[in-house]
Amino acid sequence: MSMRMPKQTGEWVNRTKAIKFTFEGEEYSAFEGDTISSALWAAGQQVLGRSFKYHRPRGVLSFANHDVNVMLTDGQDTNMRGDVVEVQDGMQLQVVNTDGGVKKDRNSYIDSISPILPVGFYYKAFHTPRRLFPFWENIIRKAAGLGITNFNYPRILKRKRNDYCDVLVIGAGPSGLTAALVAAQAGLEVIVVDENRRAGGSLTYDRAGTEEARTQLEELLVKVANDGNISLRTGAYAAGYYADHLIPIVEAGGITKIRARSVIVASGAFEQPPVFRYNDLPGVMLGSAAQRMIYRYGVKPFNNGLVFTANDYGYRVALDLLDAGVKLVAVVDLRAEGKGAPLAAELAHRGVKIYAGYCVYEALATPKKFGVRGAVICSYDEKENVALTDNAITIECDGIAMCAGWAPAAALLYQAGTGMRYESAVQQFVPEKLPVGMFAAGKVNGIFDFEQRMFDGARAGADAIKYLGLEAPQVSVTQHSGVSPSHAYPVVPHPKGKNFVDFDEDIQVKDFVNAAQEGFDNIELMKRFTTVGMGPSQGKHSNMNAIRILARIRGLPVEKIGTTTSRPFFHPTPIGHLGGRGFHPHRFTALHGWHEDAGAVFVDVGAWTRAAYYSKPGLSKQDAVQEEAMAVRRNAGIIDSSSFGKIEVHGADAALFLERFFAGGFVSQQVGESRYALMIDDTGVLVDDGIASRLAPDLFYLSVGTSNAAAIYREMQRSQQQWQLDIALVNVTGAYGTINVAGPAAREIVSGLTSLDLSESAFPLGSIREAEVAGVPARVLRVGFVSEQTYEIHIPAASSQHVWNALLTAGKPHQLRPYGTEAQRLLRLEMGNHMPGVDTDGLTNPYEVGAEWAIKMDKPFFTGQRSLVIVAKRPLKKRLVAFMLGEGFKGEMPQECNLVIDSGEIGGRVTSISYSKSIGRVIGLAYVNPLKKSPGSEFQIRTDNGSLVSAVVTKTPFFKTQKGG
């Protein structure tokens, strides 16, 4: 039976375009612009989904994006909400959460056993015996959740955008649009967002049988369209509030992060259902849902309807239903004084019977609970909250529209930190103390009268104008007086229950009573025990009633109960919207392309991408690394170290600055000399190290490790700001490329490319020279990190490739080969060099690694000095030593972080360990008891499998090059 009405003015469907789709295998037709629910309802299909827990048939509830019992899948999207998702031609839809289809759901038996499944039962029922828990868990997991994830989900990238405005208005109803117009007229840039497909809010459906609302909306929309300062965005919901007015706006295509100078929340209110037995049957719906159905989609909600109301709004709905051609069998008003409602006389005049001081005691179901066949109504004692069933009568009807009041759509106000108070004049939480720059208008602000809502919008617009420093006229708004738009307690008790408060989670009134008896009588605890408000609609239609019921149970006023915490996101947002591209910068050296061509396997070191090793066909990673290291020991290796941090310290106080910043002495340092620089923090912990080379009396060139370079430069800047010395710091990390040539043949390879005297006497270890290398001006350092015969060549980054190539060519006769960071780490271990951050941690003091020699305590000041004075007085607790495992070691290989065991006690841990092919042993560094630091001492390491491995403390370097060899 078709429920489609004749064309309605202002409707959202395009009747000239018919489309076809299937629902559970059956074909249906619809118009373009229909939602899934409106199309099905128009075709007479009322059972649209099954409830989460009891698998009860459900139909339309709100038509406002919280009909979460009507979730469908097209095979790809798993959670399409029937009430708002537009149906597309060719869609093939299935209802989620059924076993065998929406009409023949095999899980519907759960409804009949619901008395033995009280709320919270599974928290208690399945703990013992423990061994059965996996069995129950499997069943519970299958029963929980909605829909089945399609793991062949295509990757759809959603764009992220940023936008800015003076005033962001959330909600395009009468108050929001008025606020926008007022703010825009003052010259402010305004963005208006609304969750709905079209603007207008209540003006798009709440007509009370007149044309007034529609014409007013048209006027407003014309003004908005003609105002160049307003950008109106529909189908776009404000999903959360973040600090300083940053608000993500979610649309089908992605998220726009809007930074607003001020925000006006005119988000309206959610209609709340009265609670009575079987208020969930298909055909029982909110009054505003019936109105939306009529005016947006041209669909008749039912033929013989009954309106159950606890406020004056129900009379407006009744008039709209009459206009839609619904035969109204009765208006049942919970309030005895309901007869005095402004529109009651008009309804009575049109022959509608009004039962004031009555309740719908229960709705009567058709077979299988697929619809409504009638309602049992009876007198109601509002004061005592008792249904007086003695005079109960049954009225036949096929649908019930229910109106009980409103809950403010205040999620963003709460998130922004608004102080809310309960206003009894409207029986609603309203903003009391708004955050700076934030304003509220309309129903969310407790203003319900249509004209006053426009005024309130204008007032909020004026407030925003004034907040932004412009002149604005004073607008006065009359606060609500008279009958409250929301009923204080629209809950009808029934001994047999099934009077639903939360339709998402099938929570009935008795569940709250049980929870309170169990002791969960705080709103946050009650929420978690009953799961009220925890379903996909997040309490939009249930939280307010839950608070009222809890207040009644505890005998407290509603304001003492408070509300649950509101968190972003306001509405479930697809993960695809949130996921995005990473914007973490990666830094490549100038030689990156060469490394790629040479088969490098890369590793991230800080922000830099470095070559870890060069893969070779037929060689494991392990073997490739050993080969690279062996090349350095036998002939020569070359490594791209361009990622090293490079900082220039210029100025008359340059040496003084280094003396204060690092632990060593630098004032006495000669030009051309390089010194080890040890960085200690305020607490005396070894933070990092580097090489400081003096290029001129007033210029030091500092090179530090890759990963910590940015942090060191930052700390140098901070120190300089405090000390205000005569220096300038320049971070030249990216300006210079760095190439190390290491190994016995290094000198010969480099010497062919430079006029520099590389002899040991002219250019010893620990010095720096400026000269041309391969025709490029270079700074060349003699460092001993991986080998005592290393030349570290710093050249302008753009010349890196040229110099690298020249070195490779010169190195060819010497079997020069590139090596990566893996071999570098092994080589430095062979040298016995520790690495800060690898062999030290956030508590290591310099004495524990034997770095006393790098500390000059007799300076007036350096960072960490005072703490080291204290630390030095104390006995050492541990000491870093180099060790070797036995010759031909074959057991379980110890790993970094394995514990050092000393006579059954934990003595320390291994910090570096590796097999070294050139030494033929497993070598490493470990913390041990300081008494065991001398070479020859033995200790044990506990491996991952628990076995103990003996190790011997060894002198470093493990590897000693023969001079000149």
Place this chain on the structure above:
Amino acid sequence: MKLLTCPVNGTRPLSEFIFGGEWRDAPDQNTCTDAQWAAYVHNRHGAPGDKKEWWYHSPSGTWFIAERNTLTDKVARTYLCGKQSVVQEESK
């Protein structure tokens, strides 16, 4: 995302800034006791309230001081280290 005002570069999103810890007066290291020094480097007052903090504007390399209430997350003012009196003078 929160906004923070760098005294040199103006108001920028928080992602451009790095927190540098609480700013505190160091005792004179030549005259203080070991216990006083240890208290300075190790102890922090965890109670929320008005704090002076180091912040670093990363793209420009600017360190500055922010006076922030750690309970309300409201920043009262920001200035370069040592320029507090100038800021107070100007705001008068």
